[in-house]
Amino acid sequence: MAELLNQIIPDVVARSDQLWRAFWETIQMVGISGAISLVLGIPYGVLLFTTREGGVLQNRPVNFILGRVCDFFRSIPFILLAILLLGLSRLVVGVAIGVRGAIIPPGVRHRPLSGPADRERPGRGARRPH
Numbered sequence: 364m365a366e367l368l369n370q371i372i373p374d375v376v377a378r379s380d381q382l383w384r385a386f387w388e389t390i391q392m393v394g395i396s397g398a399i400s401l402v403l404g405i406p407y408g409v410l411l412f413t414t415r416e417g418g419v420l421q422n423r424p425v426n427f428i429l430g431r432v433c434d435f436f437r438s439i440p441f442i443l444l445a446i447l448l449l450g451l452s453r454l455v456v457g458v459a460i461g462v463r464g465a466i467i468p469p470g471v472r473h474r475p476l477s478g479p480a481d482r483e484r485p486g487r488g489a490r491r492p493h
Contacts, residue, residue, distance in 0.1 A: 407433075444468055 369376045411433060413419045414426040445468040449459040452467040 441468070 411429045414422040448468045452464045453459040455467055456463045458464045
């Protein structure tokens, strides 16, 4: 098995110590950023939810400001996703920029949001004709 790996990926085998160090550094970065996200994100989300109209701590100006900050930071991953999907856009629609090129990233971004609960069915979504 070692010979096969050495033939397929000789640089990785030769630098396996660097690979493991980079792996653990990545785990460390993800763990720390995840902990920070939990510590800051849960109270932020609770405050955003409770200050909405009809919420326990209803406060429209605070909710507006928190909502805009949240919207700003939520847009950053989409921008990065759009950059990462340039190749897929070019493959599917032939261009990576412009209106046609901008069709693919939102579709990929919003796909997880459209599950079975979002599909039309009686009592939800669009009404069916009688």
